[in-house]
Amino acid sequence: MIAYDVEDGIGFVRLDRPQARNAMNKDMGAALLEVATTIADDDSLRAVLITGNGPVFSVGGDIGAFADGVADLPDTLTRMALLMHDAIRILVRIDAPIVTAVHGACAGGALGLLYPADITLAAAGTKFATGFGRIGITADSGNTWYLPKFIGIRRAAEMLFEDRVIDADTAADWGLINRVVPAEHLRTEAEAVVRKLAAGATRSYGEMRRLLHNSWTTTVDQALSEETAALRRIARTADAPAAIDSFLGKQSPTFTGK
Incomplete structure (x- = not known):
């Protein structure tokens, strides 16, 4: 569910549940936390790259998993949120710079993987959304703390309350990401950035x-x-x-x- 490899001092993290559009369930959250802990414990790392496998980066939380746990929804949502939150806390605190490269769609809790990143690239055509209000839950993964600081509280409210979907160009203009690159060049550009950072101070x-x-x-x-x-x-x-x-x-x- 989360692929992790180290090469030349770079930690390559890949969301790897493409059949579910990299939707995050409890097992994926646990895997992400395990990878984040491994990264934090590796003093040899010089940079980290986070990507997603398949047609999209991630659609966020696995709503099917919410439905499966609806009889105990408070505990289901709490367990999933805690795993993601602990992973974010760890990634924010590591020494190595982080690059996140997104494509297709980045929604809901998956936005939380933009927040620890120092540089975020998006493929042209990528869509960004929160989507929490559509299923009647509140935001997690740092969205109520980071999102208004990145894009302003009015725009954050617009995305959270009106479920506004924004494209990559708007995300760059608002400050949610650093820049937009052609989809076919995303991986090449992201690797160039992370390798430059890995060779840096x-x-x-x-x-x-x-x-x-x-x-x-x-x-x-x-x-x-x-x-x-x-x-x-x-x-x-x-x-x-x-x-x-x-x-x-x-x-x-x-x-x-x-």
């Missing part, structure tokens, strides 16, 4: 990831203090002084992630 990226995510909940005084502490930590790494020497010598730095 991993420890620096990790510090900046934390600072960016914390920026939504910290004061400016806290942010400035955290930046100072991060600079001090980075100054103790092997990469920072070596890169500074390379810059002064007008050479391209080689980062080791140490």
Whole structure:
């Protein structure tokens, strides 16, 4: 249900339930959490790429699984949400930068895999939607916290309350994704981005990831203090002084992630 491979310091995560349009059930949520935990425990990773197999990235939660558990719907929904939420928490906190590449459709809880990403690419023609109101449930996977911060609270309300479906160009214009690429070039472009990041300043990226995510909940005084502490930590790494020497010598730095 979730395929995971490591190559050249890059973790490749692929939603792999194409027969169900990568709809997320309890087993898929458990698999995603297991992969996220594996990623967090691997200090050798330099970057992560998240993709989906089949015609779409993911249609979100498996409504059939909701129906199967309707007799105990509160526990069914809670179990599924907790798995996804724990996976998101872990992915947000890792040092390695994350690239997510989506195609076809990205809906409901699957939007949660955009939020830990530092760079998100979408194939032209991809559709984005929430869809929670259509089945009478509330949003999960960070949609009520991240979505308004990415696109603004008015637009988030429009997607959540009016079930508005937006295309890839609108998603880029609103700030939900970084950019749109031709569908046939999505994988090539995504791999180029993730490989560039994997060759970059991993420890620096990790510090900046934390600072960016914390920026939504910290004061400016806290942010400035955290930046100072991060600079001090980075100054103790092997990469920072070596890169500074390379810059002064007008050479391209080689980062080791140490």
